[in-house]
Amino acid sequence: MDQIDVQPPAIPKQRDCFGISCNADMSEGPYYIDGFDTIPKLFASRCKELGERTAHREKDYGIWLSYSWNDFWTHARLIGLGLVSLGLKRGDVISILSEDNKEWIYTDVGALCVGAVSSGIYTTDSASQLEYLINDSKSKFLFIENDEQLDKYLAVKTKMKGLVKAIVFDREGLHDFEDDDVLFLDELYSHGRDFLKENPDFFEAEIARSTPDDTAILVYTSGTTGMPKGAMIGHGNIMYSLSSSMSSVPTYPTDEQICFLPLCHILERTFSGFAPIASRATLNFAESPETVFDNLQEVSPHTFVAVPRLWEKIYSRVSILVGDSTPVQKWAFNMALKTGQQKAALELDGKPVPATLSLKYKFWDAMVLSNLRRMLGMDRLRRGGSGAAPISPELLTWFRGIGVPVLEGYGMTESAGVISINTHEHNKTGSVGVAVDGAELRIAPDGEIQYRAANVFQGYWNNPEKSAETITDDGWLRTGDVGYLDNQGFLTITGRLKDIIITAGGKNITPAEIENRLKFSPYITDAVVIGDKRKFLSCLVMIDQENVEKFAQDRRIPFNDFASLCAAPEVQKLVGEVVEEVNKEFARVEQIKAFRLIDVLLTAEDDELTPTLKLKRSFVEEKHAGLIASMY
Numbered sequence: 001m002d003q004i005d006v007q008p009p010a011i012p013k014q015r016d017c018f019g020i021s022c023n024a025d026m027s028e029g030p031y032y033i034d035g036f037d038t039i040p041k042l043f044a045s046r047c048k049e050l051g052e053r054t055a056h057r058e059k060d061y062g063i064w065l066s067y068s069w070n071d072f073w074t075h076a077r078l079i080g081l082g083l084v085s086l087g088l089k090r091g092d093v094i095s096i097l098s099e100d101n102k103e104w105i106y107t108d109v110g111a112l113c114v115g116a117v118s119s120g121i122y123t124t125d126s127a128s129q130l131e132y133l134i135n136d137s138k139s140k141f142l143f144i145e146n147d148e149q150l151d152k153y154l155a156v157k158t159k160m161k162g163l164v165k166a167i168v169f170d171r172e173g174l175h176d177f178e179d180d181d182v183l184f185l186d187e188l189y190s191h192g193r194d195f196l197k198e199n200p201d202f203f204e205a206e207i208a209r210s211t212p213d214d215t216a217i218l219v220y221t222s223g224t225t226g227m228p229k230g231a232m233i234g235h236g237n238i239m240y241s242l243s244s245s246m247s248s249v250p251t252y253p254t255d256e257q258i259c260f261l262p263l264c265h266i267l268e269r270t271f272s273g274f275a276p277i278a279s280r281a282t283l284n285f286a287e288s289p290e291t292v293f294d295n296l297q298e299v300s301p302h303t304f305v306a307v308p309r310l311w312e313k314i315y316s317r318v319s320i321l322v323g324d325s326t327p328v329q330k331w332a333f334n335m336a337l338k339t340g341q342q343k344a345a346l347e348l349d350g351k352p353v354p355a356t357l358s359l360k361y362k363f364w365d366a367m368v369l370s371n372l373r374r375m376l377g378m379d380r381l382r383r384g385g386s387g388a389a390p391i392s393p394e395l396l397t398w399f400r401g402i403g404v405p406v407l408e409g410y411g412m413t414e415s416a417g418v419i420s421i422n423t424h425e426h427n428k429t430g431s432v433g434v435a436v437d438g439a440e441l442r443i444a445p446d447g448e449i450q451y452r453a454a455n456v457f458q459g460y461w462n463n464p465e466k467s468a469e470t471i472t473d474d475g476w477l478r479t480g481d482v483g484y485l486d487n488q489g490f491l492t493i494t495g496r497l498k499d500i501i502i503t504a505g506g507k508n509i510t511p512a513e514i515e516n517r518l519k520f521s522p523y524i525t526d527a528v529v530i531g532d533k534r535k536f537l538s539c540l541v542m543i544d545q546e547n548v549e550k551f552a553q554d555r556r557i558p559f560n561d562f563a564s565l566c567a568a569p570e571v572q573k574l575v576g577e578v579v580e581e582v583n584k585e586f587a588r589v590e591q592i593k594a595f596r597l598i599d600v601l602l603t604a605e606d607d608e609l610t611p612t613l614k615l616k617r618s619f620v621e622e623k624h625a626g627l628i629a630s631m632y
Helices: 039-050 067-085 104-114 129-135 147-159 185-198 201-211 235-246 266-279 290-298 306-325 327-348 355-374 393-401 464-470 511-520 545-554 560-567 568-582 617-623 625-630
Strands: 012-017 020-023 054-060 061-070 093-097 117-121 139-144 166-167 183-186 215-220 230-234 256-259 284-285 304-308 381-385 406-411 440-443 449-452 477-485 490-497 524-532 536-545 592-597
Touching: 039 104, 039 201, 039 266, 054 067, 054 104, 061 067, 061 215, 061 230, 067 104, 067 201, 067 381, 093 104, 093 129, 093 266, 093 355, 104 117, 104 201, 104 215, 104 266, 129 139, 129 215, 139 147, 147 166, 147 545, 166 185, 183 185, 183 256, 185 201, 201 477, 215 235, 215 266, 235 266, 256 266, 256 290, 256 304, 266 284, 290 306, 290 355, 306 327, 306 355, 306 381, 306 545, 327 355, 327 393, 393 406, 393 625, 440 477, 449 568, 464 477, 490 511, 511 524, 511 536, 511 568, 524 617, 536 545, 536 568, 536 625, 545 560, 545 568, 560 568, 568 592, 592 625, 617 625
Parallel strands: 054 284, 093 117, 093 139, 117 215, 139 166, 166 183, 256 284, 304 381, 381 406, 536 592
Antiparallel strands: 012 020, 054 061, 215 230, 440 449, 449 477, 477 490, 524 536
16 A cells, blocks of 8 residues: 555644544534544544554455455545546535445545545435435436446436436446446546556545535435435534544444444444444444344454344344243243343442342353353444434343343434433433533423534535524524433433324323334334324334244244235234233323234335334325224
């Protein structure tokens, strides 16, 4: 790798954040990590420092291959310079339509280094959605993973007038393909090499020009209501999110991480795209979301962040295994879990663990729990994180009981991914933690959570009206979530402001807590509580296919497809029993009086689900209006 000349600027006093220097006073910007105030400057420093150390791992034909920080620098530089040679200017937007892979990261960082704005597009988006996002962002270049995604581009190519070139990562199946508007990545690398020969210092000079005020990335909201909006997030926003998080959460150069959520989502973009640059950690790319359980076992990461749906799936898998075990094995697991939860409860309350309980736990951990964690690929897990949607407190308690610390955090696209975090030292199950270092939280008169810090976004791309609506007159971010702060500063979210149900009797109900209790059942994947302007609450339920199919097979209940499985009287009774049990925890007006099962399997390609697998409440209510009407 060529010599990189990186000189940190004169900076204010810094403190040690688990081996990384961050701002001593998080209330004052700009925000530095190891003396650098933008991702490009920090990236250049890390590549110079770490050289041949592994930055990324990716599987090829079943074998994990390693790629160094030198590889990272070389490929990011060639991509950045290749784009410049094709006419890219500072401030231009590039878009990436690909599953997670090293090329996604190379492209993202390479574009940032030459002053571009990078925007991710979900691979589950349709051709018409691609057209909207490219035109709305005014993207000049589109990076495409493979032939499948290329088909989407070709279907709407003529409708995206501002696009200069499309660049395809993978040639497989496209060796005979020719199009004047399409390049392959190896061709872009050649453009970059030619430009580098004539301009050897250009890339480093562009990195030096980056400032905290520059817009770094566009993150389009998932569009649960209306068309997606592009949130503009600056380098300063990202650096604040990283430095404030790292002041609370241990992150080490020896850490192994797994990337499996879409990188165009702010949670994975921050955790897997930028945090490893700050922490020097090694990032492992899951082969696909479907193989993440196998990849977890292979990598055994030290830190792992996922959406609640994945944690729920792990719980369901263990429930199936326990259900299939012998009576003695079931007894042993239940004793181990009970002991683990007793120990965890005392630790959470800040109470000492009695010697007898400690010895008992060591026995059950050696006999049962350590083997379970090894089987799950979580034997080295120091911290599991859950975000992007509410998670059941009972589920967090269960994981803590088996020795897997899953800590809930809270953030949104408009806060560059982070607002509050639970830590090992300060954790309250059911809450989303306390505000990150230097940030402020308040509760508005209508119950809305509002936030103020240096990671609040720059506004929506070409949408000043919506930008103005999102910020209060005195400068606080309207989160749209409802919740409360306790006297220790822990934030608890009770629901979405727009989801509050007002029954015909005038009772205000936030459905999220009821839905989370239902989802703790291994037989229920998701639930939507209905009841606005109605006499009572009802619910649409998505069953867990794997667990309910096993339930039916074990009892020889006949079914031939998912719809017939949902229709089976025994399955209806099973879900009814779950609903009855959950109802006991709520006041009568908050109880579910009727339910219906959604009898079609949903994926991220379906309009009912966001790419992070959250049900779109308004769309579900509209699409299944007939089911809802049948309950009333």
